[in-house]
Amino acid sequence: MVNMFSSSWLRPSHAFHAVWLILNGIIFWNTYRLYKGQPQYYYLHQILGSGLCISRGTGAVLNVSCGLILLPTCKRAATTLRRYCCRLLGRCGLSARFIRLFFNQAERFHITCAFTVIIASVIHTGAHLVNAVNCSLYYNHRWIEVNIAESPGQDPLQLVFFTLPGITGVLMILILTMILVTSASWFRTRHFNTFYYSHHFLFGPFLVLLVFHPTSGMLKEQTNWRDHWPGNDDQDGPPPVFIPMKGYTWLYVTIPIILYLFDWSWRKVSRRQPVSVSRVVVHEPDVIELVVDRWMSHSQPGQYVFLQCPVISGFQWHPFSLSSCCDMTHASWTVHMKTRGDWCKQLKSLLGKTQRDDVELYVDGPFSSPFSDVINSRTVICIAGGIGFTPFLCVIHNLIRNGWNARPERLHIVFCVQKAESLLWASAAIDQLIEDAWASPRPDKLEIRLHVTRPAPAACRGFSPVEIILSQKYPNLLRRLEYGRPKWKELFTSWKETYSRERVDVFSCGPRELNRQIEQMCRSISNFTLAYESFS
Helix, strand or coil, X not given: CEEEEECCCCCHHHHHHHHHHHHHHHHHHHHHHXXXXXXXXXXXXXXXXXHHHHHHHHXXXXXXHHHHCCHHHCHHHHHHHHHHHHHHHHHCCCCCHHHHHHHHCHHHHHHHHHHHHHHHHHHXXXXXXXXXXXXXXXXXXXXXXXXXXCCCCCCHHHHHHCCXXXXXXXXXXXXXXXXXXXHCHHHHCCCHHHHHHHHHHHHHHHHHHHHHCCCCCCCEEECCCCCCCCCCCCCCCCCCCEEECCCCXXXXXXXXXXXXXXXXXXXXXXXXXXXXXXXXXXXXXXXEEEEECCCCCCCCCCCEEEEECCCCCCCCCEEEEEEECCCCCCCCEEEEEECCCHHHHHHHHHHHHCCHHHCEEEEEEEECCHHHHHHHCCEEEEEEEHHHXXXXXXXXXXXXXXXXXXXXXXEEXXXXXXXXXXXXXXXXXXXXXXXXHHHCXXXXXEEEEEEECCCCHHHHHCCCHHXXXXXXXXXXXXXXXXXXXXXXXXXXXXXXXXXXXCCEEEEEEECHHHHHHHHHHHHCCCCEEEEXXXXX
């Protein structure tokens, strides 16, 4: 999950949720007032009461949310649009910070829309259950055409289970329940495949049902309310004329679906050519490095790709941060992955048993993430836990290859691992960055802290095997090695005093508990902005 957080009282996340709440409140209230006060809905409101207004108001909220929920999934279009917008603003001499912040909120926006759909659906369903009861209780004996029930006293369950709105509504609630349960973190981490398939293959039928849900014509509005004023019992005037209300849900979802299908087709074409892994490096204890000798256009530090191995699964695409990207001197790119999940274990076994040229991978990406802003920030603090160091490793490789002449002007790196062995897969790049920083005109621009949170007993008695390796190959790292968890309060207090008059961008990638601790530290510092991602 990706989140943007600013410690000031007007945080981007809070401001976004406030705007979203106000927007949906306006949509709901305007629709509520429309069906309560407009004369064409007078007779229908007599039968259904406030249930009509609530159901139509939440229905409008559902239409908007279900349409917008697809936009954050258009990753290719968002990445391309972000790149060109930032480039255009840069040429005009303007800051692209707002644009980057806007696109960094994509996943948060998707989740917010999902929760809005769930909450609105629950209220919408409750209102319609009340409507089903009112249809029988308040049957209009004088103007039969406006009634929804076929006869007075009709069983409300017949309206729920034997009509098009009822059947489609029940099916949509079942689909939403399955998506909600399988998307919960406790379920997703234990049964990822179930989450993946339910999330990708159930929302399409949900949108189809949503489009057909209001098309039955059961709700009716009066067309001649100017000639027959609602409530007028004048026997000499013309009787009221009722027609089925039109459904406009398809208007809300058509454009987002077209954009999504365009983006999906674009990605489908771009990933149709498989790539072969040219080299596999096994790092202890459970990390493998895949090297692909193929040019990847528009790749930048901090981005990520989706990988698919058809031998393992023809449907699953797994995201991995780039640990090095293509540039003018390197046509290859790499990813590091921790071999603990089922898919990663199978890939490691497959690469070890067969010829690597025979194992084809399909690549979707690269796509932007909040970590793409590391190289655009002036003062940066990068905090990583375990395999969460991969996006920062890509930044390090970029600085080593292309020179450290521009931003970031100051870079602080805190790398936390449980065991010292987990440092070795990134040690060479970190050591080289230290050497380059010393050779630069400003050797104080870099600070690196390495923490082993669960030191082995041997570390207390003398040099451990890892420390011996570090002393022989990477002495710069050994001097920065500390045992125990970082003292975050002291670190952030020191950074706060150092950068009291400038904005500091904090990037955190690792377990959820680590990100929670960093977020708590940033809350009290007004000029610190945090972007984090969790792999737990």
